[in-house]
Amino acid sequence: xxxxxxxxxxxxxxxxxxxxxxxxxxxxxxxxxxxxxxxxxxxxxxxxxxxxxxxxxxxxxxxxxxxxxxxxxxxxxxxxxxxxxxxxxxxxxxxxxxxxxxxxxxxxxxxxxxxxxxxxxxxxxxxxxxxxxxxxxxxxxxxxxxxxxxxxxxxxxxxxxxxxxxxxxxxxxxxxxxxxxxxxxxxxxxxxxxxxxxxxxxxxxxxxxxxxxxxxxxxxxxxxxxxxxxxxxxxxxxxxxxxxxxxxxxxxxxxxxxxxxxxxxxxxxxxxxxxxxxxxxxxxxxxxxxxxxxxxxxxxxxxxxxxxxxxxxxxxxxxxxxxxxxxxxxxxxxxxxxxxxxxxxxxxxxxxxxxxxxxxxxxxxxxxxxxxxxxxxxxxxxxxxxxxxxxxxxxxxxxxxxxxxxxxxxxxxxx
Numbered sequence: 001x002x003x004x005x006x007x008x009x010x011x012x013x014x015x016x017x018x019x020x021x022x023x024x025x026x027x028x029x030x031x032x033x034x035x036x037x038x039x040x041x042x043x044x045x046x047x048x049x050x051x052x053x054x055x056x057x058x059x060x061x062x063x064x065x066x067x068x069x070x071x072x073x074x075x076x077x078x079x080x081x082x083x084x085x086x087x088x089x090x091x092x093x094x095x096x097x098x099x100x101x102x103x104x105x106x107x108x109x110x111x112x113x114x115x116x117x118x119x120x121x122x123x124x125x126x127x128x129x130x131x132x133x134x135x136x137x138x139x140x141x142x143x144x145x146x147x148x149x150x151x152x153x154x155x156x157x158x159x160x161x162x163x164x165x166x167x168x169x170x171x172x173x174x175x176x177x178x179x180x181x182x183x184x185x186x187x188x189x190x191x192x193x194x195x196x197x198x199x200x201x202x203x204x205x206x207x208x209x210x211x212x213x214x215x216x217x218x219x220x221x222x223x224x225x226x227x228x229x230x231x232x233x234x235x236x237x238x239x240x241x242x243x244x245x246x247x248x249x250x251x252x253x254x255x256x257x258x259x260x261x262x263x264x265x266x267x268x269x270x271x272x273x274x275x276x277x278x279x280x281x282x283x284x285x286x287x288x289x290x291x292x293x294x295x296x297x298x299x300x301x302x303x304x305x306x307x308x309x310x311x312x313x314x315x316x317x318x319x320x321x322x323x324x325x326x327x328x329x330x331x332x333x334x335x336x337x338x339x340x341x342x343x344x345x346x347x348x349x350x351x352x353x354x355x356x357x358x359x360x361x362x363x364x365x366x367x368x369x370x371x372x373x374x375x376x377x378x379x380x381x382x383x384x385x386x387x388x389x390x391x392x393x394x395x396x397x398x399x400x401x402x403x404x405x406x407x408x409x410x411x412x413x414x415x
Contacts, residue, residue, distance in 0.1 A: 015359050025210060028043070044153055084353070087351035134355050226243070228257045230316075242316055248285050317337045353368045
């Protein structure tokens with residue numbers, strides 16, 4: 001059931017899916033820019049098959065959502081929120097730090113949270129209350145005052161509860177590229193945001209890329225992926241289960257097993273077939289597996305090198321010497337080390353963030369974290385003694401560049 005893949009062709013294929021929808025997405029963006037809320041109502045009717053009375057979820061509707069959700073689910077969301085908040089608290093920096101680097105010269109950094117951010121939470125084929133937590137909690141921990149969230153209608157009550165637990169200030173029934181356009185540009189109902197975070201399909205991701213002049217984004221976070229590095233010690237049923245778990249996300253999801261053990265490939269392929277026969281989301285998995293397969297490496301070292309070229313969103317390491325391989329990995333959104341660390345742990349319960357760069361972008365982007373919701377300003381405090389220490393350097397270099405007024409602004413203070 002698993003086919004052999006070419007690494008470069010696979011990577012190129014993931015990127016082409018994004019660029020192929022730019023034309024359609026541009027039309028949606030223009031419609032929202034020109035028509036605001038009316039375009040959002042139009043798209044809800046066209047794409048979601050719903051005629052909305054209003055876009056924003058009301059306080060009464062939030063209360064109704066709590067009443068319709070089982071207590072145990074609310075308890076689990078609350079526990080997950082606490083773990084996510086705790087992990088992201090570790091990432092916080094002091095609001096201001098200062099260091100005297102030489103007599104009279106003090107340098108530092110002031111960290112300031114963004115004022116308003118937008119969180120996008122996918123819907124449609126499944127609801128993702130966990131992603132509501134993953135996007136909003138680090139924003140709240142960072143100190144963002146206004147957290148706006150969009151998700152396609154109808155929004156699952158559990159997702160609405162998750163938004164509330166996470167500290168979201170506004171929830172809107174808007175999905176797809178039109179939601180990204182609304183948050184980036186602003187409409188009558190949805191105030192413009194400074195930054196947009198969250199995963200989505202190729203249309204959502206394309207909209208984020210096209211609107212970066214209007215609102216910053218976290219990174220391209222398209223259809224989900226997993227890369228698995230495994231050796232002969234790996235349990236084929238575990239590997240197969242991880243492949244199917246990722247494959248059930250979306251028809252455009254993808255899974256890549258990289259190993260030097262041909263017999264493991266055969267065993268995993270059989271296990272995939274066996275587990276697929278009883279899987280709940282077979283229609284989605286079947287399509288997703290067409291994007292998936294294996295890469296046969298020459299050695300474990302070669303497997304690591306090939307996986308680094310793939311730069312997967314999720315990386316599972318299932319080998320005898322886990323830490324040795326972990327230390328050699330350079331490119332991965334989130335790493336799941338050891339046979340008893342399924343991606344689902346990071347998706348729901350451990351506290352790490354599951355909003356991650358896809359399509360090879362983990363080569364240059366980090367997964368969602370507190371830093372995405374902050375900006376920094378460098379600080380310098382120079383007294384008279386410090387100006388004597390560095391003034392001549394500044395004057396000399398400014399003069400060499402022909403910026404005489406720069407030099408004079410130092411010289412006048414040294415007289």
